[in-house]
Amino acid sequence: MAGSWDVLIVDDEAVVRDGVSRVLASEGLRVAAAEDGRSALAHEALGSCRLVLCDLMLPDMAGLDVLRALRTRRPGVAVVVITGYATAGHMAQALEAGATGFLPKPFDETELMAAVRHALGGVGPGEERES
């Protein structure tokens, strides 16, 4: 179904985007990817996805600003922050900006799927979609 997505991954590292996309796609999730904040906020997937995986360090704008903008545009979407370097302070700020979960890098396939399933409310892929 064109124009309908489950997950949007926002990360400036291609290998992270590709790896995450491969894993999620293999689980039957439809994944879109964006390489920076602006293209993420302009991405067509933003309208339909249920989960955004967002890096906190993006080349064009601060991850926290992206989070706030996402929250404004899609108040109901789950946002899991994936970051390689987060202090307790960063995490508190991210939660305040609307993050619903954290997934510290680097993660393996199992950890990624656990975080994604948790964020999607334990709902299996493709079972409940916005119509």
Add this chain to the structure above:
Amino acid sequence: MRTRIGTQVILGAGLVTALTIGALAVLILRAHEAALVGELKRGADLLSETIKSSTHYDMLENRRDNLHRQITNMGRQQGIEAVRVFNKEGRIVFSSDASEIGRAVDKQAEACYACHAAGRPLERLPTAARSRVFPAAGHRVLGIINPIQNEPGCATAACHAHGPRDTVLGVLDVTVSLAGVDRDIAWGRGRMVGLAAAAITGSSAILWWLNRRLVVRPVEALAEGTRRVAAGDLSTTIPLTERHELGELARAFNDMTRRLAEAQRQLTQADKLASVGRLAAGVAHEINNPLTGVLTYASFLLKRAAGSPEQRQDLEVIVRETKRCREIVRGLLDFARQTPPRRQGTDLNEVVRRAVTIMMNQLALHRVALALDLATDLPEASADANQIQQVVVNLLVNAADAIGDGGGEIRLSTRATASEAGPGAEIVVEDGGSGIAAADLPRLFEPFFTTKGTRGTGLGLAVTWGIVQSHGGAIDVQSEEGKGTRFTVRLPLAAPAGPGPGG
């Protein structure tokens, strides 16, 4: 211009000795001279009286030849310089030296002055006033005059030489040599000078020796130590051989260098930690993205692996080793993110018990027995319980690693302590493990320094050190290779009064 202390002390002491002995010598010699001269004077006076009485009748009867002979004889005796008789006009009428007979003497002259000074001659004088000492031909002489009084017989004698109204008819003058006395005094003076020289030389030698032993050598050792410290050698110690003030100074010096070395070590360590922290944060951030790629792909492949068991094993190696990289990076990040401790009154026994609970399984796995010895009267320490728990866990992990697979015992104890920094509480972790080589001890707390090979990151003790330092505490390690290691963590006590901050 540098004058040695020793030289100045010796000069000062020499001067004092010289002055003291000089003053004593002057007093003694004066008294000695006065005694000798006094005795001589009495002798001369006696002689003078003897001459006067033995010539009495010769004078009275005007037997001038007799008188002359007697006076000449007297004058020949040893020690007697001259015997003279002056008449009232000051003319010498008899003398042991015949050549001066008839010579007139000025009444103001030495022999006459005592009586004639007032213008009108005195008729009677005490012995002291009748004598005088004056120099003559190479030595001093003592002269004593003896007035010859008028008597009734003199005026009524046949010669009618003297009128009845005269009181003094002439003067008998006896002079004796003071050469003997002068020799005596000179000898005494010489002896005193010799004694003074010997005393000054002796005391100078003793002072020199004492100065050399008590001052010069310790000061040289101190100066040498100071130069070495100035050149950067903070391991310098001065041998403590002296018990006096300079020994005290040397002890203070050693104490100072020890503290300087400790402070420098801590500064270097703190500096290293800070730069390693910055580096770690940067590296961790950069390396986490590629690690994410490797880990997701490898674990994805492993899950989907349809290939041979061999391929699965290869993939498992990739996943396992990537996870190891992840642990190292996390260690680095933990290290880089050391936060200031939230200190409050903390029961270290409780902290130790929690750490033990965490470690129990791992210790059992290593077949390590744990002996707990917690002080019952341990005062509360000012500490961040979580951070100190991490310290104890780190030390327990190290102790277990040092014991290895053979099994052994770890002794974990707490105790109250009083050090120069004030009262504190200590946690002691002792193991009977492999011990640490003496050469490794100084680097033990350096980041990335590890003796565990690939099993360690070299961050555990660096983090431990950082935590203890940020608590204002101290960590100390004693180790003997093959016998075991003892870590002692000392923390300051919580302020005794006032309620702690709630929550």
